[in-house]
Amino acid sequence: MSCNISRRAFASTLVAAAGAPALSRRAMADAPAKPRIICYIGGYTQHGPPGGAGNGQGISVFEMNPDTSSLSPLMTYVDIASPSFLVLSADNRHLYALSEINDFNANQEGCVTAFSVNRSSGELTKLNVVRSGGAVPAHLSIHASGKYVMVANYMGGTVGILPIHPDGSLGDPTDVVHNTGPRMPDRASDNPPGNFAISDHSSAHVHMVASDPSGRFVLACDAGLDRVYVWTLDTHAGRLVPAKTPFIAMTPGSAPRHFAFNEKGTMIYILGEQDSKVVAATFNPQTGEIVPQQTVSTVTPHFRGSTLAAGILLSPQGRYLYVSNRLGDSLASFHVNDDGTLNLVDEIWMHADYGRSMMFDPSGNFLFCANQRSDSVTSFKVNAQTGVLDFTWNFTPVGSPTTFAFMNTI
Incomplete structure (x- = not known):
């Protein structure tokens, strides 16, 4: 099946969200100028990766009630296939969405x-579409310099570096790095x-790529080779250069999936998908x-059965860390000592x-x-003092959701 977003005119295609009044461009322009919270949600559409087709329509746009966390639908951008990960620029002027195809x-x-x-208003206008540098991209982030979008191509086993032009559009990759290594076990011994x-x-599967808080280094989790790679990025040439220690080997079979840094960039928390452990x-x-210091389970000692960890997230104050567990359908909360x-x-x-991605x-x-x-999509009230999560009982229907991006309007 060919991708219906390649090489076509870049005018955005909108549909009014189900159950919501149609929102014309003029109506949006005439809306009161008070600040609002906009939430973008992406996921899998009918056109997805092999075996991964979903029920989503595209990028769904909501307004969030800051008192209750409820999400009110505004519109959906349908002219995009399986936008399973989204990221906003630091100034909220641009949004980048991969298509996991x-x-x-x-x-x-x-x-x-x-x-x-x-x-x-939160309205999106499509600028352009470029290749990701590999098959089935699963994650993307913006380098701390603001000059590049970095893409983790899961099935391709590659990291693609895409230059950001002055108008926010993207160029073709300036570098594509392909990881190689020995065949690792499908299950970890500490399951x-x-x-x-x-x-x-079966091969390299890059699942996440992002820079450390300083922007000096770029790291990537390879869930197929059980490694976390470390590079520097030449911001003039847009090329990755291996660090002195180019990678760290994780527990065989653990499938390092995502990571999170503390604010100072002195601690990194690496989530193993297969063994549901945080290093x-x-x-x-x-x-x-x-340098690993500790390995902890994301499920309690009472748990028995199949589970796969998915997302990892530090609280804004850095005092608590949260992990989503698929199959086991749980959220784990940790105190950060x-x-x-x-x-x-x-x-x-x-x-x-x-449950997949989480976001505050x-x-x-x-x-x-x-x-x-x-x-x-579900939400939980966060106790900033204790880290306890209280379910709000707010359910928002979205087809096969996987990712979020939030912003305050001006």
Whole structure:
């Protein structure tokens, strides 16, 4: 099936969200200019990766009630296939969305779409679409310099570096790095008891790429090779250069999926998908060296059965860390100790199925979870003092959701 967004005119295609009044451009322009919270949600559409087709329509746009966390639908951008990860620029002027597909071009690559953002209304305008540098991209981020979008291509096993032009549009990759290494086991030896779930270790599978807080280093989790790679980025040439220690080997079969840094960039928390473990490690901002200090489970000692960890998120104050567990349908909360190590505080029911990405709203008062298989977004009230999550009982219907981006309007 060919990608319906390649090489076509770049006018945005909108549909009014189900159950919401149509919102014309003029009506949006005439709306009161008071600040609002806009939430963008992406996920899998009918045109997705092999075996991954979903129920979504595109990028769904909502307004969030800051008191209750409820989401009111505004519109949906349908002219995009499986936008399973989104990211906003630091100034909220641009949004970048990958398409988790493998047929954008004859080389079986995925693609990334650049949008400009109306910061008063949240409306998106498509700028252009470029290849991602590999098949089935799963994650993207903006380098700390603001000059490049970095893409993790899962099936391609590559990291693509895409230059950002002055108008916010994207150029073709300036560098594509392909990881290689020995075949690793599909399951880790430190699995939770009774875990039949496996992670694909047939080849390199880059699952996340992002810079450290200083922007000096770029790191990538390779869930197929069980490694975390470290590079520097030549911001003039747009090329990755291996660090002195180019990668750290994780537990065989653990499938490192995502990571999170503390604010100072001195601690990194690496999430293993297959064994549902978090590795707390020190990070040297001068050399890029990663030294593991602790490994903790994202499920309680009572848990038995299959689970796969998905998302990892630090609280805005850095005092608590949260992990979503698919299959087990739980959210784990950890207290972050003064030395950066973790204590499991609680593991609670997600109230939905197959939770993927999590994100805080701009205030940090609510944590949102995208629940892919139950076609819903749920939210939890966050106790900033204790880290406890209280379910709000707000369910927002969204087809096969996987990702969020929030912004305050001006």
